Amino acid sequence: MQPSVVASAKTLVIKVGSSLVTNDGRGLDAAAIARWAAQIAQLRALGKRCLMVSSGAIAEGVQRLGWTRRPHAIHELQAAAAVGQMGLAQCYETCFREHGLATAQVLLTHADMADRQRYLNARSTLRTLLELGVIPVINENDTVVTDEIKLGDNDTLGALVANLVEADALIILTDQVGMYDADPRRNSAAKLIHEHTAGDPALESFAGGSGSALAKGGMLTKVLAAKRAARSGAHTVIASGREADVLLRIARGERVGTLLTAGTMPLAARKQWLADHLNISGRLVLDAGAVKALASGGRSLLPIGVTAVTGDFERGAVVACDDPDGREIARGLVNYSAGETRQIMRKPSADIEAVLGYVDAPELIHRDNLVLL
Numbered sequence: 001m002q003p004s005v006v007a008s009a010k011t012l013v014i015k016v017g018s019s020l021v022t023n024d025g026r027g028l029d030a031a032a033i034a035r036w037a038a039q040i041a042q043l044r045a046l047g048k049r050c051l052m053v054s055s056g057a058i059a060e061g062v063q064r065l066g067w068t069r070r071p072h073a074i075h076e077l078q079a080a081a082a083v084g085q086m087g088l089a090q091c092y093e094t095c096f097r098e099h100g101l102a103t104a105q106v107l108l109t110h111a112d113m114a115d116r117q118r119y120l121n122a123r124s125t126l127r128t129l130l131e132l133g134v135i136p137v138i139n140e141n142d143t144v145v146t147d148e149i150k151l152g153d154n155d156t157l158g159a160l161v162a163n164l165v166e167a168d169a170l171i172i173l174t175d176q177v178g179m180y181d182a183d184p185r186r187n188s189a190a191k192l193i194h195e196h197t198a199g200d201p202a203l204e205s206f207a208g209g210s211g212s213a214l215a216k217g218g219m220l221t222k223v224l225a226a227k228r229a230a231r232s233g234a235h236t237v238i239a240s241g242r243e244a245d246v247l248l249r250i251a252r253g254e255r256v257g258t259l260l261t262a263g264t265m266p267l268a269a270r271k272q273w274l275a276d277h278l279n280i281s282g283r284l285v286l287d288a289g290a291v292k293a294l295a296s297g298g299r300s301l302l303p304i305g306v307t308a309v310t311g312d313f314e315r316g317a318v319v320a321c322d323d324p325d326g327r328e329i330a331r332g333l334v335n336y337s338a339g340e341t342r343q344i345m346r347k348p349s350a351d352i353e354a355v356l357g358y359v360d361a362p363e364l365i366h367r368d369n370l371v372l373l
Contacts, residue, residue: 005235005261007253009168011049011130013234014040015158015225016173020241021056021088024175025070027063028056028087032241034095036173039247040135041099048251049130051165053138053158054092060084081142092137102134107141110278113160114318119273123164130165155221156278159228159236163272170229171250172222173241178257179219181206198230198260226260231275233266235259271371274318274331282311282319282338283328284345284364291323294330294372300363301332301370303352306345313338315360321370332370335361 016036023029040050058077061084062070071077089105096103106126112118129136140157155172162170182190196203207220219238226236237250239257249256267275286294290305301321313319314337321330336344336356341364343355349362 006169006237006250006259009048009235009251011051011165011167012043012169012171012251013051013053013158013162013165013167013229014171014173014247015053015154016055016241017154017175018055018059019175020173021054022059022063025059028060028091030091030095033091034098036241036247037092037095037099037101039245041096041101042248043251044101044133044135046251051126051130051136051138051161051167052092053154053161054088055139055154057081057084057088057139057142060087078142078144085139085142088139089137092135096135102132104129104134104136106136106138108138108157108161109141109144113164113273113276114279116273119164126161126165153221155225156228159225159234160276162229162234163232163276166232166266166269167229167234170225170234170236171247172225172236172238173246174222174238175240175242176219176238177240177243179203179206179222179238179260183208193258194255195259195261197263198226198236199263203227203260223260228276230260230262230264231267232272233262235261267371270368274333274369274371275373277318277331280311280320280331281313281317282309282334284309284319284321284334284341285326286321286323286329288324291329294321294370297372298367300367301330301365302349302362303341303344303364304346304348306341306364309338309342309345311338315340319365321365328373330370330372332365334365335363 020032021029043050058080061080064083064087065080093103112122126136138161158170158172179193180190181193184190203223207223222238229236237257237259239246246256284306285308286305287307290301293299315335316333318331319334320328323329340356344352353359
């Protein structure tokens with residue numbers, strides 16, 4: 001695929017890493033932020049809509065508080081985030097105002113993505129800001145999140161925002177020139193990957209092995225973010241934020257860094273919301289027949305195809321569907337609670353009423369509420 005897929009993009013999500021924003025932890029790099037603001041101002045003049053996902057609040061808070069090292073206690077990290085977020089927002093506001101552009105601070109948590117109403121509210125707010133010509137500057141709300149509800153990293157957040165607004169491209173600026181097929185620090189023969197298809201399992205291997213959606217830092221989270229962004233049709237570019245005019249060059253279609261293209265058709269909005277759940281309430285293990293039926297597309301999950309249930313969930317919860325080897329192949333909104341599911345699994349739908357005393361639906365998960373991964 002040609003670099004023009006990014007050149008033709010109208011809506012861009014630009015994620016900048018903490019090492020870039022804070023000059024490797026020494027405090028906010030106002031000069032770098034000013035350079036990005038100047039480039040985004042030019043992109044806006046070309047008719048492109050831009051959103052920024054920015055790390056750096058905790059690092060800036062640590063510096064403002066005069067601490068010599070990053071703390072480990074959650075309450076101290078949250079306090080640092082609260083202090084640092086003030087400086088982060090102030091710096092972006094000042095830099096963009098120089099170009100006549102208004103900014104908006106948007107802080108998100110996993111709960112905003114997991115709850116359907118809050119998801120739609122966030123989507124509506126971001127779209128309205130873009131229509132008003134405002135640049136949203138987005139960060140995870142580190143002041144209130146805990147490990148249990150954390151999105152995990154801002155690469156993941158960037159992908160979620162790309163899906164939320166149905167962006168055309170996700171640009172991840174980092175301190176690396178792009179992605180290599182091996183670690184260039186250990187292998188002098190490592191080659192820069194100029195272009196690849198997002199979601200190819202080989203990329204996870206290149207990045208250091210497979211990982212979860214909550215993997216922390218490094219190239220792996222960027223590969224997983226590209227895979228997630230591709231579900232809504234967004235292409236991803238991983239490039240160095242220290243390259244001159246990097247955003248303008250990418251937007252012109254110049255080959256910079258690594259382009260990971262979206263190779264599949266975008267998911268419908270409701271199914272995208274399901275796919276974006278990072279925390280699920282339970283898991284269903286399916287037999288080979290059910291796996292084959294779902295893979296064929298357009299099929300609902302019936303109780304007879306379930307062999308095991310884990311977790312304690314209620315009706316309407318988001319659950320994962322695993323194949324017999326433990327690989328997640330789908331997720332969806334379940335029609336019965338965990339206890340009820342354990343009673344009706346391995347049974348035909350016609351037996352549900354006899355087992356439970358009522359029947360809510362013949363399917364455990366209806367095809368309209370099921371997304372294949």
